[in-house]
Amino acid sequence: MGSCGALESFGRIEPRHDVVFEVVGQDNWQDAARLVARVFARDEPLVRFLGITEQEMLQFTLQYYRKIALEGLSLIARDVASRAVIGARISEDSAIEPPDDLITELSPKFDPLFACLEQVGAPYFNQYRPEPGECAHMFMVAVADGYTNMGIAPRMNRLFFDLARERGFRRLVTEPTGNISQHVLRDKMGFNVLARLAYRDFEFNGRKVFAGIEGHEYAMLMEKRL
Numbered sequence: 001m002g003s004c005g006a007l008e009s010f011g012r013i014e015p016r017h018d019v020v021f022e023v024v025g026q027d028n029w030q031d032a033a034r035l036v037a038r039v040f041a042r043d044e045p046l047v048r049f050l051g052i053t054e055q056e057m058l059q060f061t062l063q064y065y066r067k068i069a070l071e072g073l074s075l076i077a078r079d080v081a082s083r084a085v086i087g088a089r090i091s092e093d094s095a096i097e098p099p100d101d102l103i104t105e106l107s108p109k110f111d112p113l114f115a116c117l118e119q120v121g122a123p124y125f126n127q128y129r130p131e132p133g134e135c136a137h138m139f140m141v142a143v144a145d146g147y148t149n150m151g152i153a154p155r156m157n158r159l160f161f162d163l164a165r166e167r168g169f170r171r172l173v174t175e176p177t178g179n180i181s182q183h184v185l186r187d188k189m190g191f192n193v194l195a196r197l198a199y200r201d202f203e204f205n206g207r208k209v210f211a212g213i214e215g216h217e218y219a220m221l222m223e224k225r226l
Contacts, residue, residue, distance in 0.1 A: 013194050018080040024090070029069035031085040032076050033061035039142035043210070045178040045216045046113050050209075050224070056107040064101045066128045068092055073136055073163065079147075086144040089156035094137040094173060096217065110206040117175045120197040120219045121154055136164045137175035155187065165226050170225040178216050193223035 024032050037058035040047050068074050068090055077087030097186075112123065138160070143152050164172065174191070176182045185191040196218040199210035 006176055007172065015218055019077050019086065020080055021156065022057065022076050022078060022162070023072055023074055024069055024074035025072065026067075026069050028076055028085070029065045029074075031091065032068075032074065032088040034058060035076075035085050035088050035144060036090060036140050036142045037061045037214050039144065040140065045213065046116070046210065046219075049108045049213045050113060052107065052109045052112065052113075056109065060103070060106055062112065063106075065090070067096075067102060073160070073167070075163070077143075077147075077152050077156060079183065083200045084144070086147045087152040087156055088140070089140050089153070089160050090140040091136050091160055093132055093218075094115050094125075094135045095132045109165060112209045114203075115196065115204050116199075116202050116210070116219050117177075120195050121173070121221050123224075124173070124194055133168050133173040135173060136169045138172055151173065155225075158216075170226050172226065174222050175219060176222065177219050180197055182218070182222075185222050187226065191224045193220055194220040194223050 018082055022028060037054055038061075041052060041054035041057045042048070071092050073091040073093065075087075075089045076085050078084065079086050141153055141156065161172075172191075174185065182193075186193060197220075198218055199213050199216065200208065202208065202210055202219075
């Protein structure tokens, strides 16, 4: 799975830029990993609060995206002129667990982040245990500097919805951590909030590690039916 052929041309979105979209596969997943690491280290609220650097983020994405490349559920946006990857919508089958040896080295800074996301999603997945091909996990989305506010992320999301439907998926789940992404998913994309975890209440190893975060209140679990 995961053919890297172009899905469609977005046409001219700005006088200098034409964009084409591709499914993430074996010959472009590392480009997606580098873009997401760069954008998340700069913009993602919990990543920034924990001081996770771009290099530490890249260490994670370069290991984990080997799974992503095999599943064929993720997309990139590429600038036609420069061939640079300028957007990535990273998604996966929520029922397919990563191999135990997929990630062999990772900064301990990630531990409270993963624990928070696991805690907010655990009640849902303890009750609903999807089979492969039923529920897709919308994991990460990133757009490069100079290409934001051009409609690239919404277009990737719509293409992903179409791709997931074609593959037979009936549910989408995601865990947005910031208030902007939560607003977009709930109010513009039709996701329902199933669970939320207040940062002021979350504890990791006896410490309220996110109590000092500003501008964001909750991690959420959201779902959309296709």
